[in-house]
Amino acid sequence: xxxxxxxxxxGVVSGSVYAAFALALVLIWRSTRIVNFxxxxxxxxxxxxxxxxxxxxxxxxxxLVVALLAGLVLGAVIERVVIRPVEGGPELNAVIVTLxxxxxxxxxxxxxxxxDQRAFVPPFSNIGYEVREGFTLLSLSxxxxxxxxxxxVTMVLLIALFRFTRLGLAMRxxxxxxxxxxxxxxxxxxxxxxxxxxxxxxxxxxxxxIAGDVSFIxxxxxxxxxxxxxxxxxxxxxxSPIGAVVGGLLLGLALSYVRGYLDDSLLGMAALVILVxxxxxxxxxxxxxxxxxxx
Amino acid sequence: xxxxxxxxxxxxAASDDAPSTATAAANASSAAAGGGGRSFLPxxxxxxxxxxxxxxxxxxxxxxxxxxxxxxDQISRIAFYAIAAGGLTLLTGLNGQIxxxxxxxxxxxxxxxxxxLDVEDGEPLxxxxxxxxxxxxxxxxxxxxxxxxxxxxxxxxxxxTLALAVGVPGLTLYFSDTLGGEQGINVxxxxxxxxFVDAIEAIxxxxxxxxxxxxxxxxxxxxxxxxxxxxxxxxxxxxxWRAVRDQEVAAELAGISLGxxxxxxxxxxxxxxxxxxAVLAIVVRLTAPGSFLPVLSLSLLTAIVIGGLGSLFGAxxxxxxxxxxxxxxxxxxxxxxxxxxxxxxxxxxxxxxLLLVATMLFAPAxxxxxxxxxxxxxxxARAAARADGG
Numbered sequence: 210x211x212x213x214x215x216x217x218x219x220g221v222v223s224g225s226v227y228a229a230f231a232l233a234l235v236l237i238w239r240s241t242r243i244v245n246f247x248x249x250x251x252x253x254x255x256x257x258x259x260x261x262x263x264x265x266x267x268x269x270x271x272x273l274v275v276a277l278l279a280g281l282v283l284g285a286v287i288e289r290v291v292i293r294p295v296e297g298g299p300e301l302n303a304v305i306v307t308l309x310x311x312x313x314x315x316x317x318x319x320x321x322x323x324x325d326q327r328a329f330v331p332p333f334s335n336i337g338y339e340v341r342e343g344f345t346l347l348s349l350s351x352x353x354x355x356x357x358x359x360x361x362v363t364m365v366l367l368i369a370l371f372r373f374t375r376l377g378l379a380m381r382x383x384x385x386x387x388x389x390x391x392x393x394x395x396x397x398x399x400x401x402x403x404x405x406x407x408x409x410x411x412x413x414x415x416x417x418x419i420a421g422d423v424s425f426i427x428x429x430x431x432x433x434x435x436x437x438x439x440x441x442x443x444x445x446x447x448x449s450p451i452g453a454v455v456g457g458l459l460l461g462l463a464l465s466y467v468r469g470y471l472d473d474s475l476l477g478m479a480a481l482v483i484l485v486x487x488x489x490x491x492x493x494x495x496x497x498x499x500x501x502x503x504x
Numbered sequence: 505x506x507x508x509x510x511x512x513x514x515x516x517a518a519s520d521d522a523p524s525t526a527t528a529a530a531n532a533s534s535a536a537a538g539g540g541g542r543s544f545l546p547x548x549x550x551x552x553x554x555x556x557x558x559x560x561x562x563x564x565x566x567x568x569x570x571x572x573x574x575x576x577d578q579i580s581r582i583a584f585y586a587i588a589a590g591g592l593t594l595l596t597g598l599n600g601q602i603x604x605x606x607x608x609x610x611x612x613x614x615x616x617x618x619x620x621l622d623v624e625d626g627e628p629l630x631x632x633x634x635x636x637x638x639x640x641x642x643x644x645x646x647x648x649x650x651x652x653x654x655x656x657x658x659x660x661x662x663x664x665t666l667a668l669a670v671g672v673p674g675l676t677l678y679f680s681d682t683l684g685g686e687q688g689i690n691v692x693x694x695x696x697x698x699x700f701v702d703a704i705e706a707i708x709x710x711x712x713x714x715x716x717x718x719x720x721x722x723x724x725x726x727x728x729x730x731x732x733x734x735x736x737x738x739x740x741x742x743x744x745w746r747a748v749r750d751q752e753v754a755a756e757l758a759g760i761s762l763g764x765x766x767x768x769x770x771x772x773x774x775x776x777x778x779x780x781x782a783v784l785a786i787v788v789r790l791t792a793p794g795s796f797l798p799v800l801s802l803s804l805l806t807a808i809v810i811g812g813l814g815s816l817f818g819a820x821x822x823x824x825x826x827x828x829x830x831x832x833x834x835x836x837x838x839x840x841x842x843x844x845x846x847x848x849x850x851x852x853x854x855x856x857x858l859l860l861v862a863t864m865l866f867a868p869a870x871x872x873x874x875x876x877x878x879x880x881x882x883x884x885a886r887a888a889a890r891a892d893g894g
Contacts, residue, residue, distance in 0.1 A: 304662045308604070308805060312853045313856070316850045324846050429799075439663040478674055478675060480667055481664070492655065
């Protein structure tokens with residue numbers, strides 16, 4: 210029972226990071242119909258930049274801000290320079306471009322920062338709270354509270370942006386119908402760039418949080434996370450931000466039980482099985498209502 | 505949102521917008537086959553391919569005998585990349601299904617070979633039988649993946665197969681008792697038989713052993729695979745795959761069952777990946793999870809995209825790049841930029857990625873496709889000029 214409780218809490222924590230990552234994928238999918246497979250490499254890059262800042266004597270918080278800003282800039286530049294030409298084209302071309310970015314950025318990170326693992330010190334203690342005499346809840350520590358809290362705050366901010374601001378309305382409009390939005394005076398191109406920038410920022414945050422959770426980073430430490438984020442997003446239907454969050458939490462719980470009761474090395478396979486089952490049974494995600502459409 | 509989504513038939517939908525799409529090389533090849541009027545080559549496809557096969561075999565022997573041991577080793581590595589890339593180009597170029605899981609399928613073939621060669625006492629099975637078993641097992645795995653993949657398209661398929669590529673190395677850790685865990689399995693490379701040693705001595709006066717025997721196995725596997733794949737691509741089956749890729753609805757109306765043809769493409773492609781893995785196992789003499797990371801699958805994708813999707817020759821060109829480019833990049837990093845070796849070898853991945861992006865932006869048809877399209881366009885322009893003049 211105690212183990213189950215610990216695994217469940219751990220699942221919620223890692224699930225919230227998957228949710229943040231899935232949210233980044235969904236933001237991009239909604240606006241440009243592209244799955245950004247480079248998201249993991251981009252987040253790894255921003256995390257390494259943050260580590261470089263922290264190593265130079267700055268605090269974690271300066272590093273975090275630098276990482277988020279770096280993500281913002283990276284996302285905007287990538288959308289403007291390489292994604293814009295393939296937007297609206299054949300879907301295979303866009304997939305291949307993001308995969309190209311995937312290896313290029315990962316290679317560049319390894320080239321600049323080296324291939325070795327680096328220690329990453331989280332901002333808060335990773336030691337679990339002692340619930341009662343002799344029972345320490347490993348998965349409930351100051352750092353995991355910070356992780357979940359940071360994801361929650363980000364989501365509230367995003368919802369506020371999309372619900373209550375003119376900018377958010379314009380972004381939703383250009384995602385919903387480009388032609389109509391353009392006719393109504395929305396700068397659709399700018400909105401798409403902004404969407405990518407915001408998504409990259411959320412991805413950068415997820416990178417910092419996952420690095421604090423595992424304590425070690427290497428250039429390909431996000432390889433698994435891009436798959437987990439994708440699975441979480443598909444669970445929620447790729448189109449719905451709420452779905453991405455729920456999908457992330459569900460996946461986090463499922464993988465936490467796999468990790469606890471089976472083995473760490475089976476995580477990837479478990480994610481694959483979940484993904485395939487969901488895609489075969491409910492291709493539109495768990496919450497889809499619209500029937501599959503053929504072009 | 506419907507207006508944002510590109511129709512499923514967009515890649516190479518109509519022949520006149522082919523230059524803008526990734527699979528133009530595959531389109532053009534069928535067009536070129538129909539347009540050859542005054543050719544000295546045999547008329548039947550099978551005879552023409554046999555002729556090319558014979559020429560390539562002679563060329564391969566000359567190449568292998570004319571070069572040193574280290575080059576022989578590079579040629580064997582080109583061979584296994586090219587086998588896998590050939591299968592992938594059939595799947596992605598001809599049938600429009602992307603797969604990032606071919607590295608994992610290669611792992612299946614490689615581990616099967618390593619386990620079958622690793623017998624305690626007595627002789628292992630003949631190598632050809634081992635290769636066939638590896639191909640068969642990988643094809644079965646491919647069928648399983650293909651059944652799931654047949655219903656997916658574009659980014660969904662890419663994500664699912666990427667999950668496969670990330671998940672399979674984990675399995676080798678979980679079953680570390682049989683599969684050797686992180687260290688992997690050392691492969692006992694097969695010894696060259698006497699007739700081979702004698703034959704090589706008769707040709708070039710050298711002893712044909714070790715690396716040379718392995719290089720011959722790799723090249724023979726490559727030639728057989730490409731001969732079979734080339735015939736398949738030009739057959740009724742290949743045409744059906746193109747129809748499934750380009751016009752789903754029309755193909756279905758013509759009585760083609762989309763799902764089973766997609767699964768078949770996946771099975772054929774997986775079989776090639778299995779053979780590639782088997783060759784990799786004996787050439788590298790080690791199968792370890794570190795060799796089958798997602799970057800392997802992405803490298804294969806790089807090879808076929810740069811070469812030109814749907815073209816076997818393009819896949820071969822891309823595979824040559826996969827072997828030589830990392831070495832040049834590493835040497836450049838070591839000597840010019842004064843880096844450590846492990847770090848410098850990463851430069852290759854940066855170049856792969858940039859090449860992938862640049863190819864998609866500026867020449868989506870790849871090397872072979874772009875050249876072929878230029879030739880076709882020139883021929884069309886000349887024909888038009890003739891028609892105007894006469």
